[in-house]
Amino acid sequence: MTRSQDMERPFPTVAVVGLGTMGTGVAVAVARSGRRVIGIEATEDSAARALARIEEATAHAVDRERITAAERTALLARITVGHALTAAAEADLVIEEVPEQLELKREVFAELDRICPEGTVLATGTTALSVTRIAAATARPERVLGLHFFNPVHTMKLVEVVRTVLTSPQTAEDAAAFARDLGKEPVAAGDRAGFVVNGLLFAYLNQAAAMYESKYASREDIDAAMRLGCGLPMGPLALLDLIGVDTARTVLEAMYEQSRDKLHAPAPILGQLVSAGLLGRKSGRGFYTYEAPGSSRAVDAATGPARAKVPGRAVHTVGVCGSGTMATGIAEVFAKAGHPVLLAARSQEKADRAKAQLARSLERSVTKGRLSGDQRDAALALVTPVGQYSELAEVDLVVEAVAEDLAVKRELFAILDKIVRPGAVLATTTSSLPVISCATATSRPQDVIGMHFFNPAPAMKLVEVVSTVLTAPDVTATVLELTAKVRKHPVECGDRAGFIVNALLFPYLNDAVRMLQEHYATVDDIDTAMKLGCGYPMGPFELLDVVGLDVSLTIEQVLHQEFREPGLAAAPLLEHLVAAGCLGRKTGRGFRDHARR
Numbered sequence: 001m002t003r004s005q006d007m008e009r010p011f012p013t014v015a016v017v018g019l020g021t022m023g024t025g026v027a028v029a030v031a032r033s034g035r036r037v038i039g040i041e042a043t044e045d046s047a048a049r050a051l052a053r054i055e056e057a058t059a060h061a062v063d064r065e066r067i068t069a070a071e072r073t074a075l076l077a078r079i080t081v082g083h084a085l086t087a088a089a090e091a092d093l094v095i096e097e098v099p100e101q102l103e104l105k106r107e108v109f110a111e112l113d114r115i116c117p118e119g120t121v122l123a124t125g126t127t128a129l130s131v132t133r134i135a136a137a138t139a140r141p142e143r144v145l146g147l148h149f150f151n152p153v154h155t156m157k158l159v160e161v162v163r164t165v166l167t168s169p170q171t172a173e174d175a176a177a178f179a180r181d182l183g184k185e186p187v188a189a190g191d192r193a194g195f196v197v198n199g200l201l202f203a204y205l206n207q208a209a210a211m212y213e214s215k216y217a218s219r220e221d222i223d224a225a226m227r228l229g230c231g232l233p234m235g236p237l238a239l240l241d242l243i244g245v246d247t248a249r250t251v252l253e254a255m256y257e258q259s260r261d262k263l264h265a266p267a268p269i270l271g272q273l274v275s276a277g278l279l280g281r282k283s284g285r286g287f288y289t290y291e292a293p294g295s296s297r298a299v300d301a302a303t304g305p306a307r308a309k310v311p312g313r314a315v316h317t318v319g320v321c322g323s324g325t326m327a328t329g330i331a332e333v334f335a336k337a338g339h340p341v342l343l344a345a346r347s348q349e350k351a352d353r354a355k356a357q358l359a360r361s362l363e364r365s366v367t368k369g370r371l372s373g374d375q376r377d378a379a380l381a382l383v384t385p386v387g388q389y390s391e392l393a394e395v396d397l398v399v400e401a402v403a404e405d406l407a408v409k410r411e412l413f414a415i416l417d418k419i420v421r422p423g424a425v426l427a428t429t430t431s432s433l434p435v436i437s438c439a440t441a442t443s444r445p446q447d448v449i450g451m452h453f454f455n456p457a458p459a460m461k462l463v464e465v466v467s468t469v470l471t472a473p474d475v476t477a478t479v480l481e482l483t484a485k486v487r488k489h490p491v492e493c494g495d496r497a498g499f500i501v502n503a504l505l506f507p508y509l510n511d512a513v514r515m516l517q518e519h520y521a522t523v524d525d526i527d528t529a530m531k532l533g534c535g536y537p538m539g540p541f542e543l544l545d546v547v548g549l550d551v552s553l554t555i556e557q558v559l560h561q562e563f564r565e566p567g568l569a570a571a572p573l574l575e576h577l578v579a580a581g582c583l584g585r586k587t588g589r590g591f592r593d594h595a596r597r
């Protein structure tokens with residue numbers, strides 16, 4: 001079959017050059033679509049090994065019942081494997097998957113350009129090299145592009161279709177149609193190191209490595225914070241171990257070379273691990289130590305949440321200040337765990353309304369079968385709404401969840417200081433204000449700590465426990481113990497902007513906005529790429545619209561103000577949308593128009 005005979009299905013014959021991890025996966029995926037595959041390896045020996053890998057991979061697919069034995073036989077019959085590049089002459093599309101070295105790829109492309117007819121499209125599987133520079137090794141740059149598959153190819157649906165400034169629109173369209181025909185989801189990207197997924201992912205992984213290196217938080221806490229606070233499938237340090245510390249460093253080097261953004265400069269710890277041969281799972285040790293090289297079982301990861309070194313104080317009765325979403329959610333958490341709760345607002349009416357809200361939330365849990373009627377009644381009976389803070393005199397812990405305004409919070413802490421018994425723990429659930437500024441509004445800063453719950457508090461497992469430079473060790477211990485007792489997962493960190501989660505999440509969201517602002521990729525493509533490429537529950541623009549663009553902008557401004565890193569400056573597009581009143585779902589319009597959906 002030639003291309004002209006089958007315009008419906010682009011590229012009926014495909015050559016795959018380099019049959020390693022990626023090439024094997026791509027060859028099988030292409031053959032599964034019914035196409036003929038010409039596999040080409042470097043030598044006769046490596047070709048034989050590649051064929052064995054393909055046979056093994058397809059046998060595995062039969063074992064897993066992804067294909068039948070008969071389909072496997074037919075599939076294998078469509079694949080030939082050799083070691084002469086000249087075989088590529090028969091292909092309509094050549095996909096190169098040789099090792100990630102620019103000179104090697106350029107040599108392969110120069111050869112392919114001589115061998116293949118003029119109309120053949122040449123694609124590179126590079127992750128971080130310049131597609132433009134690879135295309136420049138040929139006399140047909142308009143028919144050269146990147147086809148970036150993800151590992152493992154058979155499960156990962158995403159393919160980034162990378163155009164250079166010279167790639168013809170037809171070539172990019174054909175390649176996207178080809179990817180769709182393989183059952184994949186193509187997204188369009190320009191030729192920039194990391195493309196969409198890695199461009200956004202690796203900057204974040206790098207910040208996580210730097211955060212660990214600075215001993216701001218433990219590796220377990222950083223990983224747990226991102227899994228439980230953002231719903232990510234893996235923590236960043238565990239993911240670096242999976243990807244390979246060396247690979248991550250190479251990708252970051254390439255990104256830095258293009259962007260000159262310090263946030264892309266590989267964290268020094270990555271270089272140290274690489275020099276020591278600690279490359280992650282594949283070498284048995286990276287950020288974590290594994291059972292054996294290649295194993296996914298970390299043997300030295302602390303199980304369970306952070307543990308305190310000193311005994312904590314006894315906490316029975318809890319006061320919660322505020323009447324909004326967070327306050328009622330936090331009160332619910334404590335009441336469900338059996339603590340008497342005084343829900344304190346500025347007026348009895350507000351407090352009563354907050355309790356009614358809490359009752360509705362408990363009712364929803366009963367409807368969903370998560371809570372029994374008795375449990376609901378028991379929890380509700382433990383909550384007393386009070387209209388005056390003076391009622392909090394005898395509580396063991398106060399959690400403040402009033403407006404995110406430092407003056408308001410400081411005023412409240414000064415009041416609590418006068419009212420609440422000595423020795424009680426005073427906590428703030430601020431997301432972006434310094435805990436120490438709340439502490440210094442009291443005469444007992446050693447008793448003040450951050451207890452950052454996530455919204456919705458009853459559902460989200462994570463609590464960031466934020467100690468200031470003045471927090472007493474037994475206060476930290478109290479809150480760590482109590483958090484675990486109320487069935488949340490505490491992570492420990494210091495009192496700096498963004499704590500763990502927001503400091504890692506918002507720069508990533510900001511990078512996504514910058515990508516959009518630079519017309520590098522579309523809202524839909526970026527969201528799709530992050531969901532399919534990284535298994536994220538939401539794309540960055542979906543998340544920004546849910547969180548609120550104004551809230552996101554404030555957090556980004558706080559981060560920039562704290563670290564003065566130019567790369568952390570809020571993207572102008574975000575500022576413009578906020579100025580225009582497009583704040584996300586709550587106003588009906590943000591990055592997407594929700595009113596019309």
Ligand SMILES: NC(=O)c1ccc[n+]([C@@H]2O[C@H](COP(=O)([O-])OP(=O)(O)OC[C@H]3O[C@@H](n4cnc5c(N)ncnc54)[C@H](O)[C@@H]3O)[C@@H](O)[C@H]2O)c1
Binds near residue numbers: 019041046097098127
């Ligand atoms: N591994 C991943 O997770 C991943 C994901 C996406 C993209 N990529 C990219 O895919 C490409 C391939 O990576 P990989 O992980 O499969 O590498 P690999 O080392 O597993 O495989 C490369 C293969 O190319 C063969 N080869 C070397 N020189 C050759 C030549 N001149 N002609 C033909 N074959 C030759 C090697 O024998 C080897 O089998 C790289 O550009 C990489 O950056 C990798």
